[in-house]
Amino acid sequence: MKALKKLLDKARPSFEPGGKLHAFRSVFDGFDTFLFTPGETSRSGVHIHDSMDSKRTMIIVIVALLPCLLFGMYNTGYQNWLACGETTFPFWSLMLYGFLAVLPRIVVAYVVGLGIEFVVAQWRREEIQEGFLVTGMLIPMICPIETPLWMIAVATAISVIFVKEVFGGTGYNIFNVALVTRAVLFFGYPAKMSGDSVFVSLNSIFGLGGNAPDGFTGATPLGQIATSGATSQAELANSLTNLAHETLSTWDLFLGLIPGSFGETSTLCILIGAALLLATGIASWRIILSVFAGGAVMALIANTFATPTYPASFLSVADQLCLGGFAFAAVFMAPDPVTSCRTNTGKYIYGFLVGAVAIIIRTYNNGYPEGAMLAVLLMNAMAPLIDYCVVEANVRRRMKRLPRTSADEK
């Protein structure tokens, strides 16, 4: 660490005004403050500098994502082994296979996104903002593992430029950047983002894993439900299978060894991440709690009035909360401090609606097997309105308490 610090300090003069590498000063500054807490302190006034700046916050979110990431690697390998009909699952081979499968996607997302951030920061003569640190990790985790790399690059670029940079960069975006990337992929390239052959990695990588048989299909549980045509709860429960055609129980769905987008299958790992985010106070417990509450209430309503027209309505509440991207969206997407509500009352409303809308879309729209992405994006758009209403209601309530004075009547 010391040696690194020395190296950075030695390189600093060439990045200062007049130095040879001045054009890259924002890049240098970005790396410097990423690695070390800045040494500058305020010279006047009463500003208190907390060591928890936004870079430190982002790093904790990354740490919270690690369980999901590691599990995603294992699961990617596991699904490939299953698809090839293997019956033994060597742990390290599975992990390595998953690592090799996801690494290019992470690299592409970071290179494209950070590249745009660096260019914009340099162009606007600003510091590099660290918002993309988490976004770049989220993007591969919410996409199917078979998404082509160039599509990720295109969608990341569109999303970073049009959702974030044109609104003023990190902290000013109105929508969650990672989710918009997924939405661009989803609407732009539907054939690669849904269906039953994109959620399982089907080819061997560097001799690891195997090639699945031609025409192999591996639908996600939600995909299976949408096409199952089940007419009762028992029938639906039997139609949920993994790639080896074994029936999945709620516990299996909770653990997450099922086909799905890379990082979102395991509710268990998501909850570990949630615990870390809540313990450090980074994510709002109000939002996370109310998303689950909203989802549970809506799932209960759907289950009470289950009809064969909408097979997903036969799912139990627990299944609804464990399946698909719901839990991931609840923990890592909805509480995004930039795009969610600011007021505490607003957070409850916002979270509840995210949960409820996600289940509504998933259950009552057979065209979209999963609704968490659309629900969060929709509520992102609504968040400022909710805040406005909460603030106005508060103002009105306090105005009523105010005794009428002659000044008011003028």
Next chain:
Amino acid sequence: MADKVSNRDIFFNPFSKDNPVIVQVLGICSCLAVTAKLEPALVMGISVIAVLAFSNVIISLIRNTIPTNIRIIVQLVVVAALVIIVNQLLLAYAYDVSKQLSVFIGLIITNCILMGRLEAFAMGNKPWPAFLDGVGNGIGYTVILVIVGFFRELLGSGSLLGYKVIPQSWYDAGYADNGLMILPPMALLVVACIIWVHRSYNKELQEK
């Protein structure tokens, strides 16, 4: 309208500095609706040029006899008549395209550009400048439509005017058309990009 404006400016200003779509932000609705492919965008543009030019001339000719309080109705009658003529011509000679454009030819009558030009220009100018103004604004509108249609058809369908321009070998290599480009929201984004580029070249148009 200042009377010092030369005919040349009347004709050329709407192309860029006074463009109806990207500067006055009129006619956005049809811009979203008909630009998924280049051909309907082109036909729509030509229809608007024709309707705009002739309605400008007709209104300009009778501008002194129109009672002020019913002028909107008179303008609408003139535009409606022209729109019906254009629609019938399209049905007769370009049936497929007119099917694609469906109601939007009929909706030229509600296009803000038309009422805007009639009210702002034709009601106070002689027929020849009014004709130039109509054609100029129509072309300004068409140019934007064509640019938007070009990008949307190229990126969304991989073709231009219905001919495949992206070679099959690209598709075999993994390229895919962007389905989002076919959807109306992308037209807004493309228009926004055009405005972005246009304003960064014409700094005097930038709002403070």
